[in-house]
Amino acid sequence: MWWRISVVLLLSVAVAGSCLAQGRPPRGAVVLFDGKDLSKWVSRDGRSAARWEITPDGAMQVKAGTGDIMTRDEFGSFHLHIEFATPHMPEARGQGRGNSGVYLHGLYEIQVLDSYGLASVGSGDCAAIYGIKTPDKNAAKPPGEWQTYDIIFIAPKFDNTGKVIANPRVTVRWNGVLVHDNVEIPRVTAGGIGDRMRPTGPILLQDHGNPVKYRNIWIRPLKE
Numbered sequence: 001m002w003w004r005i006s007v008v009l010l011l012s013v014a015v016a017g018s019c020l021a022q023g024r025p026p027r028g029a030v031v032l033f034d035g036k037d038l039s040k041w042v043s044r045d046g047r048s049a050a051r052w053e054i055t056p057d058g059a060m061q062v063k064a065g066t067g068d069i070m071t072r073d074e075f076g077s078f079h080l081h082i083e084f085a086t087p088h089m090p091e092a093r094g095q096g097r098g099n100s101g102v103y104l105h106g107l108y109e110i111q112v113l114d115s116y117g118l119a120s121v122g123s124g125d126c127a128a129i130y131g132i133k134t135p136d137k138n139a140a141k142p143p144g145e146w147q148t149y150d151i152i153f154i155a156p157k158f159d160n161t162g163k164v165i166a167n168p169r170v171t172v173r174w175n176g177v178l179v180h181d182n183v184e185i186p187r188v189t190a191g192g193i194g195d196r197m198r199p200t201g202p203i204l205l206q207d208h209g210n211p212v213k214y215r216n217i218w219i220r221p222l223k224e
Contacts, residue, residue, distance in 0.1 A: 034216075097113060115138060156199065
């Protein structure tokens with residue numbers, strides 16, 4: 001089973017890499033943010049309009065106090081591409097330094113944080129599966145520079161009674177560096193939209209009070 005997933009991961013990343021080199025999403029991808037509007041996003045309540053800001057350079061930026069935003073649509077297994085830039089906050093420390101997060105299915109956080117220059121990283125630093133696993137390497141760029149996540153997420157599996165029979169798995173390339181390789185996620189992480197695994201879910205971006213920027217967001221659903 002897992003060798004098949006590995007082939008899917010390799011093919012997905014190869015196709016995506018070719019398209020990124022040409023400055024466009026791969027065939028079959030859904031563009032979630034193209035720099036123009038937030039029409040494919042809603043607030044955390046799932047109904048009201050997303051209230052983050054669109055910057056002059058075509059990014060979406062966290063507007064502190066407006067809350068998390070998430071996609072209108074839900075997805076199962078997928079390849080997600082997202083670019084982010086943390087703000088320069090030299091007086092801040094730890095979790096107060098450019099904090100946000102990318103939640104897969106709205107439940108599993110891949111941390112966004114200014115972790116540039118750290119000699120070692122923990123399960124709360126940038127690219128961590130929050131509270132579960134540290135990234136294998138620190139691939140952080142300086143604050144203000146654009147960074148990328150390419151995330152392959154394999155959704156959990158359920159039997160006909162709704163019982164989880166296979167936990168979700170994730171592979172993450174951070175600025176092109178492999179930092180999680182087909183890692184099993186045993187539970188949901190803090191701050192998501194629920195406490196139970198589900199077959200599909202939205203992409204959620206966290207408002208942690210810091211003006212983190214995002215751009216060039218697309219997702220390509222993967223067949224089981």
